[in-house]
Amino acid sequence: MNQTQKNLVTLLALTAAAAGLGLYAWYGVKEPEERKAEHKEVTEQLFAAHEAGEKGEDGGAPPAPVFTQLTVKASGGTTELVREKDGTWKVTAPVSARAEASVVEAITSTLASSKFAATVEEAPTNADLEKYGLKTPVFTVTAKAYVSDPSRERTVTLYGGIENTFDGSVYVRREGDPKVYAAPGAVRWSLDKDTFTLRSKEFLGPLEEPSLQSIEVKARANAYLLARDTAGTGWRLVKPVAVRADEVKVADLLSGLKEQRALSFPTDTAEARRKLGLEAPVVDARFTPTTGEPVRVRLSAVSEDGATRVYALREQGAHALLGEVPEHALTLLDVGVPELKDKRVLDFRREDVKRAVFHPGGGAEPITVVSVSGTDGGAGVWEVESPKRGKAQHFRVVSVLGSLDTFKASGFGEAKPKNWAKYGLTDASKGAVLHGADGKELARLWLGNEVKDKPGTVYARGSGPDVLEVSATWVELPTKPEDLLQPPPSPAGTDGGPDATATPTP
Numbered sequence: 308m309n310q311t312q313k314n315l316v317t318l319l320a321l322t323a324a325a326a327g328l329g330l331y332a333w334y335g336v337k338e339p340e341e342r343k344a345e346h347k348e349v350t351e352q353l354f355a356a357h358e359a360g361e362k363g364e365d366g367g368a369p370p371a372p373v374f375t376q377l378t379v380k381a382s383g384g385t386t387e388l389v390r391e392k393d394g395t396w397k398v399t400a401p402v403s404a405r406a407e408a409s410v411v412e413a414i415t416s417t418l419a420s421s422k423f424a425a426t427v428e429e430a431p432t433n434a435d436l437e438k439y440g441l442k443t444p445v446f447t448v449t450a451k452a453y454v455s456d457p458s459r460e461r462t463v464t465l466y467g468g469i470e471n472t473f474d475g476s477v478y479v480r481r482e483g484d485p486k487v488y489a490a491p492g493a494v495r496w497s498l499d500k501d502t503f504t505l506r507s508k509e510f511l512g513p514l515e516e517p518s519l520q521s522i523e524v525k526a527r528a529n530a531y532l533l534a535r536d537t538a539g540t541g542w543r544l545v546k547p548v549a550v551r552a553d554e555v556k557v558a559d560l561l562s563g564l565k566e567q568r569a570l571s572f573p574t575d576t577a578e579a580r581r582k583l584g585l586e587a588p589v590v591d592a593r594f595t596p597t598t599g600e601p602v603r604v605r606l607s608a609v610s611e612d613g614a615t616r617v618y619a620l621r622e623q624g625a626h627a628l629l630g631e632v633p634e635h636a637l638t639l640l641d642v643g644v645p646e647l648k649d650k651r652v653l654d655f656r657r658e659d660v661k662r663a664v665f666h667p668g669g670g671a672e673p674i675t676v677v678s679v680s681g682t683d684g685g686a687g688v689w690e691v692e693s694p695k696r697g698k699a700q701h702f703r704v705v706s707v708l709g710s711l712d713t714f715k716a717s718g719f720g721e722a723k724p725k726n727w728a729k730y731g732l733t734d735a736s737k738g739a740v741l742h743g744a745d746g747k748e749l750a751r752l753w754l755g756n757e758v759k760d761k762p763g764t765v766y767a768r769g770s771g772p773d774v775l776e777v778s779a780t781w782v783e784l785p786t787k788p789e790d791l792l793q794p795p796p797s798p799a800g801t802d803g804g805p806d807a808t809a810t811p812t813p
Contacts, residue, residue: 353479353490354418354463356454372452374415375460380447382501398506402572404628405507410500417497418450418463421490424476428487439478439487440469446499467495503572510628511604511621512565514594516558521595526641533557533647544647548722550771551649556642563639564604567619569630575620579629583618584609592640600624606637645719652714652769652777653741655750660708660741667786668737668754674785676704695788703791710782711739711752717764720774730766730774731755739784754779 356372396406468478584607
């Protein structure tokens with residue numbers, strides 16, 4: 308190639324570059340400016356509950372609208388919701404169920420606070436509506452709300468179209484308004500909800516522990532009956548053994564059921580129940596309240612496409628609800644006696660203790676403390692009665708009683724043993740005896756030998772009939788009177804204060 312040809316090629320390249328810059332200037336700057344001019348910015352709210360410039364009674368911003376009804380059309384279905392008198396929401400169609408509070412809150416909040424971002428078309432044609440997905444809307448939301456006065460309720464219907472892939476916004480229209488608007492993408496995320504999303508997934512509850520009188524469970528590995536104790540505050544295990552029940556564990560069982568969220572809601576028919584194994588359930592539980600109808604919960608497991616799926620049926624009176632739940636729901640109620648038994652070592656009320664006798668063990672003399680004033684074991688004045696007399700360290704006594712009150716076993720040993728001595732549990736063992744104001748024994752503790760292969764754990768005997776395994780360091784029982792007696796006053800000159808006999812420094 309000669310020099311003339313090289314110059315020609317260079318000239319053509321420069322011309323092409325200049326043309327490219329011109330096209331960039333047109334399409335990259337001019338065209339967006341024209342698009343921006345076509346999309347007029349607006350600040351109007353999706354749900355305009357107030358007239359333009361309307362003020363509140365105090366002259367400030369008017370109060371937020373109170374939504375009373377919602378109708379959401381999405382994913383080929385229509386869901387109707389109403390606000391109850393207590394402020395909660397309920398799905399009324401196509402089913403009757405509690406609403407998912409967080410989802411409804413997102414809808415009402417979006418309607419009340421979100422604004423249109425721009426006007427896309429002032430007078431759209433049918434072709435325009437087709438282009439924006441509004442000829443047949445992707446979703447529709449009709450909302451009723453009032454501000455201050457329920458008699459002045461207003462209804463607004465919004466139609467949602469497709470997403471603008473350029474900026475993630477969504478095209479919307481409002482009934483009675485021909486314009487096509489652009490709204491933030493979050494609007495579609497909040498409003499485009501089907502029935503399953505709008506209804507509450509927590510359907511096995513509520514089962515409020517204080518309102519129940521009995522719980523009966525028949526599961527794959529365990530069966531038991533729990534009943535409210537005579538005082539009406541705690542629980543007792545009635546079957547398969549009669550012992551105190553762990554109140555915390557009972558509450559955990561109920562909260563565990565309440566937390567189960569439905570994965571789907573199959574249609575409830577007699578054939579569906581049979582097919583899903585609910586006529587011969589893996590778990591069958593009955594919860595009997597003080598008043599009202601008992602609640603029956605059945606759980607079944609079926610194999611579908613090589614996977615195990617678990618279904619739950621909740622029935623109360625004439626109301627029944629069928630749902631699919633996570634597989635681990637099967638194990639929630641299938642617990643054994645060791646898990647249900649109360650793990651408290653001693654059964655007593657701290658305020659009832661007026662006398663405590665501590666046995667150091669090893670033949671040492673017992674240490675007795677008594678409450679000499681006050682009506683509460685944690686607030687009265689305590690004195691050491693024997694083997695030495697004197698005022699006791701108040702907080703030391705209270706601390707020991709508190710440790711005994713909260714003392715829990717880490718495990719259970721032999722049930723109702725005939726020979727306690729083989730565990731080192733005898734009348735000569737280290738322990739404590741607690742008495743009430745009338746001298747009646749409230750509780751007694753024995754501490755025995757160390758548990759094999761469990762350092763720091765010893766055998767114990769408490770208020771129950773079984774051998775317990777407990778921490779050896781949970782409660783520090785006194786071994787001599789000085790552990791509880793208040794120390795004598797410090798001699799002059801030994802407490803860091805001035806000593807009258809000391810020679811003054813010159």
